[in-house]
Amino acid sequence: MKKLVLAGGGHAQLSVLHALAQYPGELKTILVTPSRYQMYSGMLPGWMAGHYTLEECRIDLLPLADKAGVEVKLMRLTGIIAAQQRVHLSDGSQLEYDLLSLDVGSEINTARLQAAGERLLPVKPLETFVQQWPHICEAAAQRDGYRLVIVGGGAAGVELAFAAHHAFRARGLKAEVALVASAEGLLPGHANGVRNRVLTLLQQRGITFHKATALGEEGGLYLSTGAHLATDSIIAATGARPASWLAQTDLMRDEQGYVLVDAQHRSVSHPNVLAAGDACIRTDVRLPRSGVHAVFAGPVLAHNLLADLGGRTLQRYCPRRKSLYLLATGPQHAIASWGAFSAQGHWVWRWKNWIDRRFMRKHGVLAKGTN
Incomplete structure (x- = not known):
């Protein structure tokens, strides 16, 4: 039986958990994450401002993992030895893998x-x-x-x-x-x-x-x-910086320490390691460090992990030429930014709120209010 390790519970990894719930093959999967909850960064300012409760802004990973048949280890990753297909955990233990999905985010510099x-x-x-x-x-x-x-x-x-x-x-x-x-x-x-x-x-x-x-x-x-x-x-x-422990891995990284991946989000040095989100950087295109790309890359990451296991063709993640940003400005008001276009108003907040709540409902968090 092949072993898949999901390192980190970031936004892209949510798509992997949903895909695994539909995967018909035999597969041993372990999710390693320091917390059972993933805070949705898009709603963090709204929570600070008092528009949302904490429960409305965080995703419980345990039910998603249970539905997907994924074992969960609530601890931090401390190292990867890709040549040995092994990860190190904060309790001193190690896990071997056939395939590794890396979505551990970044740190603040x-x-x-x-x-x-x-x-x-x-x-x-x-x-x-x-x-x-x-x-x-x-x-x-x-x-x-x-x-x-x-x-x-x-x-x-x-x-x-x-x-x-x-x-x-x-x-x-x-x-x-x-x-x-x-x-x-x-x-x-x-x-x-x-x-x-x-x-x-x-x-x-x-x-x-x-x-x-x-x-x-x-x-x-x-x-x-x-x-x-x-x-x-x-x-x-x-500015963001990669997790400090990544400096000790044998994965190929750029001068800042981010894991180098190709258009399919595979490590350029170890193709059985796939990465998304702030832990990695593309070799073919420059992507802004934004949760937008982590969310959109998630379905591609999920497809490619399962395609690799089944010997099928992998997909490229092709980022949109322009990304939509909806910036919350405090009192249920927001600014829209899309290329050269911008707009603002309470209607932009309602638009953002609808998008954010739809995202949360997709991952099992039901809205308690109608703000």
Whole structure:
């Protein structure tokens, strides 16, 4: 009997679990993930802002695995020896595999912010962030003038800033929110119209914007503009980096440490290892690091894993030329970004909400509200 190991429970792996539930052949499959829940990143800002409950935003992997006949080990991966077809787990044990599906996500690069110490909270891993965000709200409620700074000018940083501001205002808290974007600026890769909409809303909401590189220091941040920001808490939504343990694997990686994969999402050095999401990088096309591609690559990953087992033809994942981004801005309002097109309004939020809830229903999470 062939053995398939699913390393990580990311967005793409959900499609694999659904496909395995329909797989007629004999196959021993083990899912290794540190948590039974997968937090859907697309709804994280809505949860922070108070529009969703935690149960509405996370997917329980155990029922999906049970339906697919997949054994679950709730622990972290600590290494891969691809030449021996073996993975190492956090409890010291090892698993052998015939086929490996890698979807372990990425980490937040906080190297420049570490000196801020306990004030620093990276947005990943999501399970840790979800545990800590209520504590920030509690601390902000203890005194007026609480200062929160979000570092990172990408889509995640923008949405977190708007969500935090709305959460504070909804609770009647007199807390300050600031957003710091590096020299790359605000929302790199998006059209000027989108950036202008965001800048206007930041100003209207009273969220201070700094275009500068931030360096953590005791008590807050030092900016490349020469300014010092005193902070009570810093949320890091800075650039992603691959999981640190990947540096010890024998899989071929790029200069940043991401696993190199081809158009079929197979490792270019070990074709019995397939990867999707933030753990890998394509050799033929440059993909933005976005959950959009992890979700869309999922069905291709699932097909190719089972096609490999059955000796069938593998599929290419062909990303769309333009991806749709719906950026939540706090009070059930959102901005749409699609190439050069942009729009905003409460209707965009309703559109985003419908897409997100449809995604969650597909994976067994039933909506409790109609926001």
